[in-house]
Amino acid sequence: MELSERKLKILQAIIYDFVKTAEPVGSRTLSKNYDLGISPATIRNEMSDLEDMGYLSHPHTSSGRIPSEKAYRLYVDQMMDKRELTDMQKNAITARLHSNVTEIENLVERAAQILSEMTNLTAFAMTPRRDEDVLSYVNLLPVDEKTVVLMIVSQSGKVSNTALRLRKPVTQETLNFLSKHMTYNYKGKTISEALTLDIIETVKEDAESMAMYEETVVPSFVKTLEDMLNVNLYMDGYTNIFSLPEYNDMDKARTFIEMINRKEEFTQKLIGRDDGVIVTIGNENQDESMSDYSLVTATYHVNGKQVGKIGVIGPTRMKYSEVTSVMEFLTDNISQAFKLTEGDDDE
Amino acid sequence: MELSERKLKILQAIIYDFVKTAEPVGSRTLSKNYDLGISPATIRNEMSDLEDMGYLSHPHTSSGRIPSEKAYRLYVDQMMDKRELTDMQKNAITARLHSNVTEIENLVERAAQILSEMTNLTAFAMTPRRDEDVLSYVNLLPVDEKTVVLMIVSQSGKVSNTALRLRKPVTQETLNFLSKHMTYNYKGKTISEALTLDIIETVKEDAESMAMYEETVVPSFVKTLEDMLNVNLYMDGYTNIFSLPEYNDMDKARTFIEMINRKEEFTQKLIGRDDGVIVTIGNENQDESMSDYSLVTATYHVNGKQVGKIGVIGPTRMKYSEVTSVMEFLTDNISQAFKLTEGDDDE
DNA sequence: AGTTAGCACTCGAGGTTGCTGAGTGCTAAC
DNA sequence: GTTAGCACTCAGCAACCTCGAGTGCTAACT
Helix, strand or coil: CCCCCCHHHHHHHHHHHHHHHCCEEEEHHHHHHCCCCCHHHHHHHHHHHHCCCCEECCCCCCCEECCCHHHHHHHHHHCCCCCCCHHHHHHHHHHHHHHHCCCHHHHHHHHHHHHHHHCCCCEEHHHHHHHCCEEEEEEEEECCEEEEEECCCCCCCCCEEEEECCCCCHHHHHHHHHHHHHHHHHCCCCCHHHHCCCHHHHHHHCCCCCHHHHHHHHHHHHHHHHHCCCCCEEECCCCCCHCCCCHHHHHHHHHHHHEEECCCHHHHHHHCCCCCCCCEEHHHCCCCCCCCCCEEEEEEECCCEEEEEEEEECCCCCCCHHHHHHHHHHHHHHHHHHHHHHHCCCC | CCCCCCHHHHHHHHHHHHHHHCCCCHHHHHHHCCCCCCCCHHHHHHHHHHCCCCCCCCCCCCCCCCCHHHHHHHHHHHHHHCCCCCCHHHHHHHHHCCCCCCCCHHHHHHHHHHHHHHHEEEEEEEEECCCCEEEEEEEEEEEEECCEEEEEECCCCCCEEEEEEEECCCHHHHHHHHHHHHHHHHHHCEEEHHHCHHHHHHHHHCCCCCCHHHHHHHHHHHHHHHHHCCCCCEEEEECHHHCCCHHCCCCHHHHHHHHHHHHHHHHHHCCEEEEECCEEEEHEEEHHHHHCEEEEEEEEECCCCCEEEEEEEEEEECHHHHHHHHHHHHHHHHHHHHHHHHHHHCC
């Protein structure tokens, strides 16, 4: 069977109505509230077809229809009109995003806030990943006789460090020697590259006979590098989901809160997603635990390389059109901001 | 009226039963399940007295009694028996607290986990405050021509830093000069002291004629110091409250989740509390939004000076005796661990 | 042939009713 | 002072009813 123009129109109306009301949509209401020009009976026939084709389903015999995931997919891919935000909305977003924001972290946090408020969903924003950030500097600094600080600085200005306690006192010369050699070995490498190198071997060489430092310096070096890769995940609107009728049940709400609070896990899920604005609906999500939700993510860029993500999570019944528009505008805006932030020494 | 021995016994039984069941307790059940040696009628008379005295209340005419906040307070102050944990419990806690834990942050996070699991409540743990930590070191390090890193190291090994972008290139000599002077001025001072000093004046002097660095170095210095004071708040068992009958209502659950997610606010509340094991019940909490909950906090110590807090939040109907016992043991254990961690270079 | 009106049927939501069980307070007897 | 007895209260639950919004099917209409 083909999807006639009329079937598409009906489907669109059903999706629109269901997204708005969360109630199964019947033929009567449809013909009353939408200007389709056909009678309820005809609509019923068409709906029956649409159900056979997998676009609609029936909670129980005598209730209206609800859109299936397949219907949402069709909607997102083909039917959805990308609505431009109004200038007022745009200005409001830009203003809020930048007011009183001095640091990257703040900006990202703010993005999550704005996103959650504008969509009434649970929103999140990830700080950029630094895989591709380039090391510029490794340094060992004395604190006291037996304490040194290992410090790694990247080109983008990220600094990460670890304090080490040593068994024996160490001289300034030794530290200088180690610092220079480590810098020589790692400068210009990306963090990811540095981690794949055989660090133990390299450091061993650097340290030459100073085997006693291996056990302290090497693990700390790895740990410090890994620390530079850590991303922060900001979330906002945790409880927005509580106002939605589909989560009016304690168990569901609980499961949701528990899921989004396993932040490392959640971050991994996000990192695995493709770039650009990506919508995954219900069972399209790899993860079983997410099969009741839709996830929309988008990427922003820092210097064209480091990539961060923002997104929302909510019921499959969500205003995809609005959500994707807001997110697109927001990521453009953040990327823009990061160009300024990171490049303000170029002027 | 006086609280006779018998009234106390009855009150205790009511508290015990209500904490267990969350149901108002009637005279019949009381005489059936507790070995009080008196008839329901007598119990009724006594309960009536206890109600007059403010220890009990009546949801409606024909229901049983529930303990008032005053009753819980009496219980916590005078009636509660401090129960020692069993050796098995103790060992389990100690093992979990230390297994695979390499860092302070991890240990604190773990403490929140254990606490929430053992009490079935929402638990939190704060990393220690570093007000009293002593500065040992201020350093400015070149990254590239116009970028330097400001680094502050404390005696306890905490390192905090900020990357600065400068308008003009700076020489190594200038940086050395500034580093030395700042270290000279701040070494040995606690972070709080350092913040109360007139930093601008001091740095000005250090920098002498180099006024151009003032605008960059000074704010960053303050920011970096403040950064060292930041505490982290770990939470666990967010949703434990969902299983309790008193929060079987969406609105209440939502309010709760929202409250504990305002982390900065919540951290401030915690910091304001006295040392030791502190119980505040319902309206005893300053904060209006907490008047439905009881908050139990306890302090652990690092080197006898830096202080961190752990705690739980839950309904006023909670097993105070169990909770305080677990928390006492846990804080002792953490303090112990921090002695080892911070002092492991002394051996 | 496609569209529509009509009809019998289904089902969830919401309101009413009545019963039960656990409670209370009071009074009078022990 | 303690207790048994009694009349009364009230939340919770199940049974029942009605109502409204649906559906699918058939037969008539254009």
